[in-house]
Amino acid sequence: MTRRDAYVCGIDAAIDVVGGKWKVLILWALEGGPCRFGELRRGIPGVTEKVLASHLRELEGDSIIFREEAFEGAVRRVTYALTPLGVSLNEALGPLGAWGREHLLGERSAHHEAL
Amino acid sequence: MTRRDAYVCGIDAAIDVVGGKWKVLILWALEGGPCRFGELRRGIPGVTEKVLASHLRELEGDSIIFREEAFEGAVRRVTYALTPLGVSLNEALGPLGAWGREHLLGERSAHHEAL
DNA sequence: GTGGGTGGTTACCTTAAGGTGAGTGGATGA
């Protein structure tokens, strides 16, 4: 998804933010609350650490998520969570998710609650 | 956007359908009614004929749009229009478009009506 | 007869997104 200089309309721009291969899955995972790096890696089967890290940094750059690094004693604990903007993005993705579930996935995941 | 074999959730799948570089712009253009190939090409500045043709064929394959070819005398007239599924997709994209307009485009196109 | 419009196709090339696999440095566990 090449960062476009000038957007023609809103979805155009939104798709750009959310168009990375694993980004909606990251947003989906963070819906349930903050996650650590390792939790995300395990929670999104197939994503590699490199790609996960770069996606996270892009989402952070777009102010969709924020990163919090803390040390308990000397142990690193990095947590990712949705910003208010990220929460609103997830809400805006709701109808699209419902559409996809209804028309693309068939019935088999129709009982999948969020997004 | 690599066609994924198994989708995890609805948006995942929907983003795949709509993730091509010019696809939402095509949908946006067709919102206003059926268009001919040349109209789309002129209406979407920057898209090339090759990419437009392949995007149209993919959208047609996903049953988002349909193609109608007619001959008036000996003159070709090819028209593209949204299917009911395409209309529902456009509706589902509405909130995402609004989100993008509000949060990514600033005020300068806030008065842009559709999508 | 030539320039433009119709709706494309074809071969080729570029680029960036994503994947592979190894390494890092400290801490903790067996």
Place this chain on the structure above:
DNA sequence: TCATCCACTCACCTTAAGGTAACCACCCAC
């Protein structure tokens, strides 16, 4: 002591999406 977890980074490679430019057949107007 060796291994493993944590959160990454780095160098390299592959692949597919998209771009470039030429070409096609057919028609019409000038």
